[in-house]
Amino acid sequence: xxxxxxxxxxxxxxxxxxxxxxxxxxxxxxxxxxxxxxxxxxxxxxxxxxxxxxxxxxxxxxxxxxxxxxxxxxxxxxxxxxxxxxxxxxxxxxxxxxxxxxxxxxxxxxxxxxxxxxxxxxxxxxxxxxxxxxxxxxxxxxxxxxxxxxxxxxxxxxxxxxxxxxxxxxxxxxxxxxxxxxxxxxxxxxxxxxxxxxxxxxxxxxxxxxxxxxxxxxxxxxxxxxxxxxxxxxxxxxxxxxxxxxxxxxxxxxxxxxxxxxxxxxxxxxxxxxxxxxxxxxxxxxxxxxxxxxxxxxxxxx
Ligand code: NAP
Numbered sequence: 001x002x003x004x005x006x007x008x009x010x011x012x013x014x015x016x017x018x019x020x021x022x023x024x025x026x027x028x029x030x031x032x033x034x035x036x037x038x039x040x041x042x043x044x045x046x047x048x049x050x051x052x053x054x055x056x057x058x059x060x061x062x063x064x065x066x067x068x069x070x071x072x073x074x075x076x077x078x079x080x081x082x083x084x085x086x087x088x089x090x091x092x093x094x095x096x097x098x099x100x101x102x103x104x105x106x107x108x109x110x111x112x113x114x115x116x117x118x119x120x121x122x123x124x125x126x127x128x129x130x131x132x133x134x135x136x137x138x139x140x141x142x143x144x145x146x147x148x149x150x151x152x153x154x155x156x157x158x159x160x161x162x163x164x165x166x167x168x169x170x171x172x173x174x175x176x177x178x179x180x181x182x183x184x185x186x187x188x189x190x191x192x193x194x195x196x197x198x199x200x201x202x203x204x205x206x207x208x209x210x211x212x213x214x215x216x217x218x219x220x221x222x223x224x225x226x227x228x229x230x231x232x233x234x235x236x237x238x239x240x241x242x243x244x245x246x247x248x249x250x251x252x253x254x255x256x257x258x259x260x261x262x263x264x265x266x267x268x269x270x271x272x273x274x275x276x277x278x279x280x281x282x283x284x285x286x287x288x289x290x291x292x293x294x295x296x297x298x299x300x301x302x
Contacts, residue, residue, distance in 0.1 A: 001099050002026050004294050005090050007078045007237070008106035010036020011280045012268025014062040015287030016104050016294075021069035023295040028072040028098060030090070035059015036108050037231075038280055040132045041154050045181065047280050056132075058280070082240045086301070088263065101301070102294040105243075105251060105259070105266040106287060109231030109278070114146065118203040119227070126209025127225050131155035134224070140164050141223025144212065146200055148175050152228040153182030159226065160191040167220060169195045200225070231278075233270050246272045257290035263297060265290040 004020045006013045009031025020027040033039055038055035045052050067073055076092035081103060088103045111129040113119055119127060128134040131145075135158045143163045145156045148170035159166045168186065173196045175183055186192040195214070202213040203225065211221045233249040244252040244260040250272040257265045257273065267273075267286035274282035 001087065001101065002028050003100065003298055004028075004102050004104060004291065005088065005098060005100035006030065006104045006106060007081070007090070008036065008104075008108060008268065008270075009034045009063070009073065010059075010106065010108050010268060010283060011038060011062060012108075012283040012287035012290070013104065013106035014059075014066045015284045016106060016267060016291040017066040017071035017073075018062075018069060019288050019291035020294065021066065021071050023291065025291075025295060025298070028074065028100070029066065030074050030076055030078050030092060031107070032075065032077055033059075034063040034073065034075070040130050042132060043154060043157060044280065078237045080238045083261070083263075086263075102263045102265065102297055104257075104287075104290050104294060105235075105264065105270060106268045106283075106290070107236065108269045108283075110234045110236075111227070112230045112232050114200060114227055114229065116201060116203065118205070122203055122205060122209045122225075125207065126205065126223065127203065127227065129227050131158040131226055131228075134226075135159050135162050138163050138224040142221065143167070143224035143226065144169055144200075144220060144222050145226045145228055146170075147228035147230070148172060149177045149228070149230060150179055150182065151230070153178045153186065155226045155228045156186050156192055157182060157189070159224075160186070160189045163191065163224070166192045167195055167222075168192060169198055169200060169214070171197065171199050173197045231269065235270075250276070255289075256293040256296075257286055258293055258297075265294055265297075 003025035004027040006029040039059045041055040080091045139162045142165045144167040199215045200212045204211040251266040253271045267290040268283040269278045
């Protein structure tokens with residue numbers, strides 16, 4: 001029996017594991033990528049204490065920190081969580097079963113899709129949502145990034161290291177979400193061309209992506225298309241209880257990160273907390289509060 005089972009191995013989940021272990025709670029973390037989505041960003045410039053840090057390196061440090069304190073880490077996705085009496089049974093995709101007194105949901109968000117024809121079919125055949133993972137495959141290619149937030153900026157900067165040209169296609173007439181530091185760097189690298197007030201409406205190609213058609217009628221010949229249009233709060237496992245979620249799908253939590261289900265807490269981007277400001281700093285904050293709340297919950301139960 002674990003004191004705390006954590007679903008999600010990003011900054012919220014790993015921080016919760018660190019705090020839980022320091023409260024002498026027996027904790028286990030389930031996830032697919034240790035470090036979570038931040039591992040896709042090699043240019044993190046706003047995590048206190050680090051002027052510039054590679055997200056993969058920061059994720060590794062958090063993983064080592066949690067492991068060093070005795071947390072168990074499993075690279076497995078959870079497929080179901082069931083409340084059984086006063087505890088919870090978690091089953092993974094590989095049918096690992098564990099029971100825990102408390103559960104923390106911290107699996108973050110999923111990449112949003114454009115919802116156009118061939119987007120899924122060409123995924124991995126020129127279409128991607130991870131410039132860090134796939135950027136190097138596009139050496140000397142012309143590529144495009146769709147989106148106008150920080151993810152699009154980071155992707156365009158990574159891609160400009162490899163590609164011969166990077167279009168950034170944004171549906172508004174100027175950037176307003178993206179950090180100005182990213183805009184400045186894109187302007188300076190000489191490889192980026194901004195296409196404002198336009199959208200990708202069709203993916204062109206036979207076996208793999210060859211280009212895109214835009215709403216204004218223009219077509220672009222491309223080797224790669226990176227879709228960086230934000231994230232959605234999808235819950236990828238089943239439960240035998242109903243979690244309260246807001247109308248967008250974020251899990252509702254109180255100030256102590258507790259959900260409506262006794263013993264179930266949530267932290268990080270999947271919650272409606274921190275004013276939906278999705279940052280590593282806010283995920284770390286929510287993860288630490290959640291571990292403290294799970295600890296206090298356990299004290300009250302015993
Ligand atoms: P985001 O800030 O929500 O931006 C998504 C962008 O995609 C917006 O510009 C949006 O357009 C556009 N978009 C959404 N749906 C679209 C569609 N169907 N077709 C075309 N465009 C569409 O998402 P994000 O950039 O992934 O960032 C998410 C969070 O992570 C943010 O809080 C961000 O600051 C954070 N983040 C931080 C860093 C960093 O600090 N280094 C790096 C990456 C991400 P509109 O603007 O018109 O809505």
